[in-house]
Structure formats: C-alpha cells, structure tokens
C-alpha cells in the first residue's frame with residue numbers, strides 16, 4: 001500500500017503516546033494538558049443538554065451548517081470577542097471541531113509544500129505535527145521567559161519570509177510564558193509589513209491567576225492578517241471539541257470550504273451546549289472558579305518543587321495556564337529521567353519533541369499541574385526530586 005509523501009517520517013505525538021500510560025491509575029501524571037475532572041461544569045451541562053434535547057432536538061440532531069451553529073457564532077461575536085477588545089461579523093467566524101481543526105484548515109487553505117512556517121521554540125506538539133503533515137518548512141524563533149523577542153522575530157521574518165507565524169502568546173504550551181503587549185503590537189506590524197498570516201492560538205489566556213490580561217495580537221491588527229483560535233477545551237471541556245476562529249473573511253471562506261470536505265460541520269449539540277453556557281452567563285463565574293483551582297494546584301506544585309527539587313532545576317512560577325517548564329543543567333537527558341520516573345510511577349513530557357531544531361531541548365521537560373489532586377502532586381514531585389538527586393549523584 002502506498003503511504004503519501006506528506007506522512008513520511010512523521011511519528012506519533014509524544015503526548016498521544018503518553019496517553020497510553022494514563023490508563024494505569026497508579027501513574028501520577030504531569031503529562032497531558034488535561035483540565036481537572038473537578039473543573040468540568042457537569043451539572044450545568046446536564047441541565048442545558050436536557051433542555052436543548054427537549055426543545056431543539058429537531059434542529060440539533062439534524063445536519064447543520066458548516067460555518068457553525070448560529071447561536072454559538074453570535075455568542076462568540078457578542079460576548080467572547082468583545083471581552084478581548086475584538087469586534088467583527090458572522091463572516092469572520094467559523095466554528096471548529098477543536099482548535100486543532102482550525103490549524104489543519106488553515107494549513108489546507110494557506111500552506112503549499114515547502115512554504116516557511118515560523119514557530120516558537122519550544123512550541124505545541126499538535127501544531128508542529130499539523131505543519132509537518134502540510135509539508136511546511138519549519139523555522140523557529142526562541143521563547144524567552146518574557147515570550148518572543150521583537151528584534152529576534154523581525155530578523156527571522158526578514159531573512160526567511162514565512163507565510164505563517166504560529167504563536168501562543170499567553171501561558172504558552174509548553175513553556176507557560178507570556179509575550180508582552182509591545183511585542184504583540186510589533187507582531188501585528190510585521191504581519192502587515194511582510195504580508196504574513198499570524199495564527200494567534202490562545203486556549204489558556206482565560207486561565208490567569210493574577211495580574212492584568214494582555215491585549216490580543218489581533219487587537220493591533222490593521223491588515224487583517226491575524227487569525228485568532230479560541231478553544232473551550234481548557235475552560236469548559238476538551239471532550240466537547242468546540243472551538244471557533246476569528247479572522248479575514250476570505251480566509252474564513254476558504255477554511256469553510258476545506259471543512260466541508262473534512263467533517264461537514266462540528267456536532268450541533270456540542271456547539272449548542274457551549275452557546276447556552278455562554279448566553280446564560282455561566283462563563284465569568286466558571287472561569288473565576290477554575291482559575292482559582294489551577295492557581296492553588298500550581299502553588300502546591302511549586303511549593304513541592306521548592307522543597308524537593310535540587311536548586312539547579314530552573315523554572316518560573318506560573319501566573320496562569322496549565323504548565324511549568326523545567327530546564328536541567330546542560331548534558332542532562334530528560335528522556336532518561338522520564339524512563340526512570342515512569343518506573344516510579346510518575347509521568348511528565350520530555351522537552352525535546354517540542355523543539356524543531358535537531359538536538360535542542362534535551363535537558364528540558366514540561367510539568368502539568370491541573371490533572372492530579374493535591375496529595376498526588378506533592379507525592380509525584382517528591383518522587384521526581386528524589387530521582388533527580390539520585391541521578392545527579394550517579395553522574
């Protein structure tokens with residue numbers, strides 16, 4: 001059987017492989033980016049679903065529009081986007097089966113094989129995989145603790161002329177860092193100057209523990225070259241697979257055509273649940289609640305890290321999102337640490353697969369703090385700390 005060129009040399013995502021491990025309940029997992037089970041608004045969803053099925057099953061169980069369920073697109077335009085300083089029309093909006101689908105549709109609409117796509121290093125594995133399947137040539141810009149640096153970005157854009165810059169500006173996956181407002185403005189300016197599409201992927205922005213929220217890159221966009229991906233996976237439920245994008249009407253139209261040939265439309269019932277959740281005003285209190293839960297979990301993890309990790313493990317205290325990025329001294333291999341940690345029933349994600357540059361990030365790893373209860377966070381970090389000390393002695 002022939003396998004297409006676009007799939008040659010593409011391996012499965014390290015995280016997806018990790019999910020196999022999560023089947024063992026004894027494993028304390030700091031691996032995936034799963035929201036806490038305790039944060040699912042199950043009761044509200046049950047009430048909404050009952051009512052929707054009683055009153056609208058004729059519409060919701062039928063085929064729907066590729067563009068998305070109208071009340072969801074409206075709720076996005078009327079509530080979610082204005083909260084982020086953004087305004088637009090229905091033609092700027094497309095409902096998605098997860099923001100992962102948005103990345104895939106953007107690739108189908110925009111990327112030709114060999115085109116340069118600029119990504120942060122490190123960056124989200126799912127996005128890297130999608131760009132690779134699209135046969136893009138990946139070029140990287142370094143992430144720093146204060147996000148992407150405007151001068152480095154400009155130099156790379158000038159040199160490589162990327163068709164797309166993919167960025168996760170707030171509580172980045174995997175690093176957890178935030179790109180500042182000045183750089184966000186500069187990114188929008190570069191998008192205009194170099195006619196580059198910027199994908200602003202922002203699934204974590206609502207999960208802020210303290211401080212003021214940053215303006216979106218899109219709010220500085222004068223050339224209509226920035227597309228925003230908004231996912232409800234981290235705020236409501238990843239299993240619903242509901243997300244939306246907001247961008248240039250012509251691009252949205254091309255993505256809609258690509259979606260027609262992909263899944264026809266996203267599930268109506270799931271879109272309607274999210275629309276009702278927003279329209280009934282549940283979002284602000286729910287976000288406040290889950291941000292509080294994650295802030296506490298992050299605190300438990302960093303307190304445990306301060307107690308058990310050797311001082312040569314570098315990390316920043318998170319102010320939002322779901323992740324802590326750790327850097328070990330040069331010469332350490334986080335993959336080796338991972339293998340030994342799994343023997344002690346602790347999992348995390350080694351950092352190398354988040355990198356595009358060959359051999360980069362071997363001494364890095366990502367910890368997630370949202371999926372495990374507090375006692376298991378403390379216990380898992382203690383086990384990891386003990387292992388790090390043992391491995392340092394062996395060196």
Ligand SMILES: Cc1ncc(COP(=O)(O)O)c(C=O)c1O
Nearest residue numbers: 033098099100124173231233243
């Ligand atoms: C940066 C980023 N984008 C997109 C996604 C996927 O989101 P969705 O569940 O909406 O497909 C994730 C999930 O971890 C992510 O971290």
